[in-house]
Amino acid sequence: MNLKEVTRRQLFAACGIGLGKISLASLLADDTAAASPIASGSASGSATSLNGGLHHRAKIKRVIYLFMAGAPSQLDLFDHKPKLVELEGKPIPPSVIAGQRYAFIQPGAAVLSPRFKFNRYGQSGAEIAEPLPHLAEIADDVALIRSVHTDQFNHAPAQIFVNTGSPIPGRPAMGSWLTYGLGSEADDLPGFVVLKSGGNLSGGAAMWSNGFLPGQHQGVPFRTSGDPILHVANPPGISRQTQRATLDLLTDLNRRREASLAVDGINSRIESYEMAYRMQTRAPELMDFSGESDETLSMYGTQRDDAGSFAKNCLLARRLAERGVRFIQLYHSGWDHHSNVEGGLKAQCRATDQGCAALVKDLKQRGMLDETLVVWGGEFGRTPMVEASAALGRSLGRDHHPQAFTMWMAGGGVRAGQTIGKTDDLGFHPVEDAVHVHDIQATILHQLGIDHERLTFTFAGRPFRLTDVHGHVIEKLVG
Numbered sequence: 189m190n191l192k193e194v195t196r197r198q199l200f201a202a203c204g205i206g207l208g209k210i211s212l213a214s215l216l217a218d219d220t221a222a223a224s225p226i227a228s229g230s231a232s233g234s235a236t237s238l239n240g241g242l243h244h245r246a247k248i249k250r251v252i253y254l255f256m257a258g259a260p261s262q263l264d265l266f267d268h269k270p271k272l273v274e275l276e277g278k279p280i281p282p283s284v285i286a287g288q289r290y291a292f293i294q295p296g297a298a299v300l301s302p303r304f305k306f307n308r309y310g311q312s313g314a315e316i317a318e319p320l321p322h323l324a325e326i327a328d329d330v331a332l333i334r335s336v337h338t339d340q341f342n343h344a345p346a347q348i349f350v351n352t353g354s355p356i357p358g359r360p361a362m363g364s365w366l367t368y369g370l371g372s373e374a375d376d377l378p379g380f381v382v383l384k385s386g387g388n389l390s391g392g393a394a395m396w397s398n399g400f401l402p403g404q405h406q407g408v409p410f411r412t413s414g415d416p417i418l419h420v421a422n423p424p425g426i427s428r429q430t431q432r433a434t435l436d437l438l439t440d441l442n443r444r445r446e447a448s449l450a451v452d453g454i455n456s457r458i459e460s461y462e463m464a465y466r467m468q469t470r471a472p473e474l475m476d477f478s479g480e481s482d483e484t485l486s487m488y489g490t491q492r493d494d495a496g497s498f499a500k501n502c503l504l505a506r507r508l509a510e511r512g513v514r515f516i517q518l519y520h521s522g523w524d525h526h527s528n529v530e531g532g533l534k535a536q537c538r539a540t541d542q543g544c545a546a547l548v549k550d551l552k553q554r555g556m557l558d559e560t561l562v563v564w565g566g567e568f569g570r571t572p573m574v575e576a577s578a579a580l581g582r583s584l585g586r587d588h589h590p591q592a593f594t595m596w597m598a599g600g601g602v603r604a605g606q607t608i609g610k611t612d613d614l615g616f617h618p619v620e621d622a623v624h625v626h627d628i629q630a631t632i633l634h635q636l637g638i639d640h641e642r643l644t645f646t647f648a649g650r651p652f653r654l655t656d657v658h659g660h661v662i663e664k665l666v667g
Contacts, residue, residue, distance in 0.1 A: 223391035225234050246637030247601030252505050252516045254564040255546055257347060257389050258523030261570035261586050263615045264533055265317045266594035267507045268306040271613040272572055275299040280573050284616055289453050299461055300574035303530035307311060319537035322545035328605040330598040331665055335609025340566050341590045346567035347391030350625055353654045358639050360399035361513030365654045367405045369643045373512030373546045378408040381513050383501040386521040400647040427641035474507060489542040502543035509560055523566055526575050527582035549596050561599040561635050571591025572614045591617050601635050601666050608664050626659035631655060634661045
């Protein structure tokens with residue numbers, strides 16, 4: 189091969205070094221050495237110690253992210269605004285919406301008051317609406333963040349932005365960054381697992397893509413009944429010994445190809461085959477809920493044969509966490525209520541509220557909540573103005589609102605029992621402790637011992653990171 193045609197990555201691979209070994213060496217180095225702009229992680233995805241080589245001491249070991257795709261209405265669930273009741277049916281002041289863009293409604297749209305009654309719960313006095321009675325039970329275990337805002341106002345780019353730090357498909361997902369930077373404690377399960385319920389997702393598979401990171405860091409979607417991944421079981425007549433011999437032969441051929449051609453991606457391919465082999469013993473046990481008590485199933489609101497529900501996914505998330513999976517992403521779609529926001533929220537809260545609260549309770553009673561960060565939220569919020577369109581058959585709905593929405597967190601290192609941030613009287617803009625999506629991402633990485641500015645990967649000539657060139661740790665949340 190002509191040396192002029194050899195890329196830097198090919199040269200490293202041919203020399204037997206590779207980005208994975210460089211990253212692993214950085215991860216295992218002293219904290220002072222971790223200041224290098226090279227990604228301080230293991231590109232091989234192998235298990236590494238959380239006690240060494242991090243930018244600072246980790247407060248948690250894993251993340252369970254409950255993503256409510258479609259954008260729940262913060263004004264009807266979390267951010268109580270009595271002023272909206274006073275202005276019900278009146279046009280919102282033009283000065284409030286000057287220069288704003290909306291997906292469907294027009295300037296001058298009338299105000300829509302909250303659809304539900306709010307009450308205060310717990311010693312913290314957190315204000316939570318009536319459709320979330322189970323969340324109300326754990327009010328003192330969560331921190332509400334009512335001042336989150338984003339740069340995106342349409343679903344697909346906004347969902348991709350929250351998950352990858354960029355609205356453009358092709359960037360690594362948060363779970364990919366974490367398994368790249370930290371590896372996984374699970375030897376026989378992927379470090380980044382995706383569970384879906386509720387229907388289609390606007391952002392699609394770009395939300396759990398490995399992007400330009402090595403392929404083994406891609407999120408792996410699991411099914412919630414039967415084999416978690418299709419074809420994980422051997423076909424009839426193929427013994428485990430035969431499969432092992434076949435895999436060894438395939439690995440040898442791949443190694444020879446790598447040595448002769450220095451082809452990118454071969455290590456990722458080999459690791460994928462090996463992970464699939466290891467999963468064949470772990471996957472059936474993971475999906476066997478026979479050992480779960482009736483009390484646990486009742487707490488989550490699910491049954492052993494309840495396939496595909498959000499509640500079942502929450503229980504499966506706990507089981508994945510027990511088995512060392514680093515990043516567990518639950519997606520539940522159906523929150524896009526351009527019409528009948530009241531009815532839509534009732535249905536979605538019935539489907540998700542019990543499972544969310546049960547997950548926090550279950551982790552807490554098993555002594556796992558202190559080392560697990562649970563995150564809940566969507567891609568943006570909903571407008572204080574009503575959406576109504578006879579042509580589209582819509583009434584009493586809310587449009588997209590990127591300026592302010594609510595998320596909550598619970599678990600390791602989070603100062604629970606508080607409400608962070610405040611919006612104006614109409615719930616339109618943050619007026620206190622504004623939190624950007626990149627701040628959420630920076631804080632999640634911080635809890636895992638990672639400085640979001642120092643976990644980088646050079647691609648196409650420049651270093652990239654999850655938070656791009658933005659982001660600050662939310663000190664009131666975790667300080």
